[in-house]
Amino acid sequence: MKALVALLLLTQLLNCKSIPVGPFQPLLSRVIDCDDPESEEAAAIAVDYINSHNLHGYKFALNSIEKIKVLPRRPTGELFLLELDLLQTECHIVNPLPAENCTVRPITDHVVEGECDVKLLKLDGSFSMLSRKCHSKPDSAEDIIQICPDCPLLAVLNDTRVINAVNLALAQYNGEHEDVYLRLVEIGRAQILHLPDSVSVEFAVVVTNCSGKDAQEHVDGCLPEDQVRFGFCKASVLTEGNITVSCEVYGHQAGVTHDHLTKEHLGGEIPSLSKGFKHHDLRHFHRGPAQDTSDSSSQEAPVATPPAAPVAKRDVGAVLDPSHPPPPIDPIPGHRLPLCPGRIRHYQV
Ligand SMILES: *[C@@H]1O[C@H](CO)[C@@H](O)[C@H](O)[C@H]1NC(C)=O
Ligand SMILES: *[C@@H]1O[C@H](CO)[C@@H](O)[C@H](O)[C@H]1NC(C)=O
Ligand SMILES: *[C@@H]1O[C@H](CO)[C@@H](O)[C@H](O)[C@H]1NC(C)=O
Ligand SMILES: *[C@@H]1O[C@H](CO)[C@@H](O)[C@H](O)[C@H]1NC(C)=O
Secondary structure, three states, X not given: OHHHHHHHHHHHHHXXXXXXXXXXXXXXXXXXXXXXXXXXXXXXXXXXXXXXOEOOOEEEEEEEEEEEEEEEEOOOOEEEEEEEEEEEEEEEOOOOOOHHHOOEOOOOOOOEEEEEEEEEEEEOOEEEEEEXXXXXXXXXXXXXXXXXXXXXXXOOOOOHHHHHHHHHHHHHHHHHOOOOOEEEEEEEEEEEEOOOOEEEEEEEEEEEOOOHHHHHHHHHHOOEOOOOOEEEEEEEEEOOOOEEEEEEEOOOOOOOOOHXXXXXXXXOOOOHHHOOOOOOOOOOOEOOOOOOOOOOOOOEOOOOXXXXXXXXXXXXXXXXXXXXXXXXXXXXXXXXOOOOOXXXXXXXX
């Protein structure tokens, strides 16, 4: 009798959603929690992929897995749909450090949050990316002012004061290092401070085949070496003239060329989509076969996906609190909902 009721329920569910059902389709998706090791494995692969295909700005680190859904796929395998919350790290994309070794920006340093919907295929125990859709945004000024009233906010990347500060800082660095001549490829972020009046900037550079002396004669002929090497600089430029600048240059990495930076943005040409903005939005800049469009996977098996139950407002301690009610029970008998969102690895924005 119970089985019959369940069957009726299912049939109704399917009918009302009018999902076509093939003869041998598994009807239910597998339930795994956001903090399940399998979810974490999928998320790690997705974050790696997002970072290695990001064309501008900084690498991102996983902050939390917000949602996960696992669906059977025809004829074999499973689809993993995840919603991920990311945080900007201090590593620019030209930095060879893997994102998991990069420092996440402290919450006082005007954090940038990323959000991605990703779809992966799990086949024979290993994951591959099918699609991802990301965007990112800086924390709101109101939030920052609440946490830290004196913290500087991000400035618009094409602000004249920012561009001047970058040019002055790089000129000073090049003047102090006669042996190599660095050229700007991208302004990563900038903050305009009062007390003292100054501009603090971060920018990516490329090592050219020129010395300082060569550059004085023909700067336009100073191009990246064949074994291209990138670097990253931080500088603070006081309005009254003092400049502190430090740069690190990374070794050549086999197969890593960042052609879009050396060809399209040499000299620091700001991507048009970033002009007027304070950061390089993950929405705009990426490459690779896992495209933004989510329609590429016609392989998806039709399944009875449980209707989304209201998810409790994100609350870090809630899941472990014994006085907290158990997770909501799905309308399909015996089918529970995943425990989500998962833990927060860094901080809540
Ligand atoms: C990254 O961190 C891991 C774990 O802490 C460490 O084993 C590894 O050597 C680090 N890699 C780099 C390139 O620093
Ligand atoms: C740097 O490379 C470019 C292109 O190969 C070349 O035209 C230029 O003369 C080189 N500059 C120096 C100083 O070697
Ligand atoms: C500017 O630099 C000079 C010399 O390095 C230093 O004496 C002075 O204190 C600096 N001014 C500020 C405002 O940092
Ligand atoms: C920055 O770029 C935006 C969009 O192109 C433009 O409207 C704005 O005037 C630019 N700002 C400066 C200072 O050039």
